[in-house]
Amino acid sequence: MGKSSGGSAPSAPDPWTTSAAQQQLNNNTASFNARLNNVNQSGPLGSTSYTVTGTDPTTGAPIYSQQTSLNGSSQQALNNQQGNQSYATGLAGQALGNSGSLLTNPINPQGINQQATKAAYDSAYGLIAPQQQQQSEALKSEMAAQGITDPGSQAYQTASDNLARQQAYQNDNLAQQSVLTGIQAGNTAFNQNLGAQQQALSNFNGLNNQSIAMPSSSNPATVGSSPANIAGAYQNQYNAQLAGYNANQASNNNFTNGLFSLGSSYILGNAMAAAAASDIRLKTDIKRVGSTDGGLPVYTYRYKGHPTVYMGVMAQEVEKVDPSAVHFMPNGFKAVDYSKVA
Structure with missing residues (x-):
């Protein structure tokens, strides 16, 4: 409010200049931190060293290469382990080849079910068939003793039909039980075959996944340096200048x-x-x-x-x-x- 006097307001910081300066400082700090943490090391197993081998063409960041050198005994141990793995891989191939028939020709559980069902029914029916024949003969003798000898008579037909139904029910139960027996036999055979397949794959994986114990050096504690906040410093400077300008304007x-x-x-x-x-x-x-x-x-x-x-x-x-x-x-x-x- 009122009439103001004095110089012009301070110019705000140029965002492009500020960001470029901040980015350059960030890059310098990142390179500094990378060098702090790429510590050359040496120990009983060998040594590890870092060298700058180039510059990233896009970001300009230095590219580091790590080189690990083993001492004589450690290098010999590594060579032995590589030889052992090569031998184990060969054994794994043999194991997989020996198990090929299990993997390429899996068992057919449905066929086993049918075979087991028929075998169970034939076995059980072979036991009850003579019993049913004896029951038929006994019924005829019982009816003859009662004077029922005419196959066309009502009494003869009724007695014969009752026995036939009993024997049919018995045969149906036998067939159902045989089906259950066949399913159980098929499941058992399938599980046995599946177990053999899994064991074959387990043997292969166990032989093929032998790891090599690579000697390594310990990593030092990570250290770093934080970049200065140039953008914040520019902004604080501008805010101070603007506050002074506003105070001067207000006082006038x-x-x-x-x-x-x-x-x-x-x-x-x-x-x-x-x-x-x-x-x-x-x-x-x-x-x-x-x-x-x-x-x-x-x-x-x-x-x-x-x-x-x-x-x-x-x-x-x-x-x-x-x-x-x-x-x-x-x-x-x-x-x-x-x-x-x-």
Whole structure:
């Protein structure tokens, strides 16, 4: 608010320049940390060393190569282990070939079920068939003793049908039990074959997966250095310059008399006729205390970094009602022409 004077607002940091400087520092720090952690080592088994062998064409980052050298006994142990693995791989191939018939010709559980069912039924029926024949002969003798000898008579037919149903029921039970026996036999054979396949694969994997114990050196504790926050430093510097500029602008504004009285009336002094910095982004401790005759809210506030309390409107709210009463100051913040405020 009021008439401002002084130099131009400080320029904001250039984001491209800031980011480029930060990226360069980050890259330098990363290279420094990489060298800190690529520690050449030596021990009873041998040594490990790191050397820069090139530069990444895209990022410019150094490319490190690691070289591990074993002492005489460790190198001999490694050679022996490699020979052992080669021999074990050959044995694994033989084991897989010997088990090939199990893997390529799996068992047919359905065929075994049918065979086992027939065998179980034939065996059981061979036992009950003579018993059923004896039952038929016994029934004929019993009916003859009772004088029932005519096959066409009702009594003869009834007795014969009853025996036939009993024997049919017995045969049906025998057939069902044979089916269950066949299923069990098929499952048993399938599981046995599956177990043989799994054992063959297990033997192959066990022989083919022999590991080589590679001698290694211990890793040192990871250390590092954090890059300086250049972007933050630039921003803090800009914020300090901007705060100083805003404080200077605020101190040059003449707010000796309040612009408005509480309630619906307001007073414009001669010094207030000019545009004044009224951007809400410059203010703090904002409290509404009244309204203008036109209904705009009136507040008390302080400019950030300045202790003096002022009274006035907010540029953003005036702009919604009368855009012509608001314009931008050189520092990018909004000012209000109080001669146009109603």
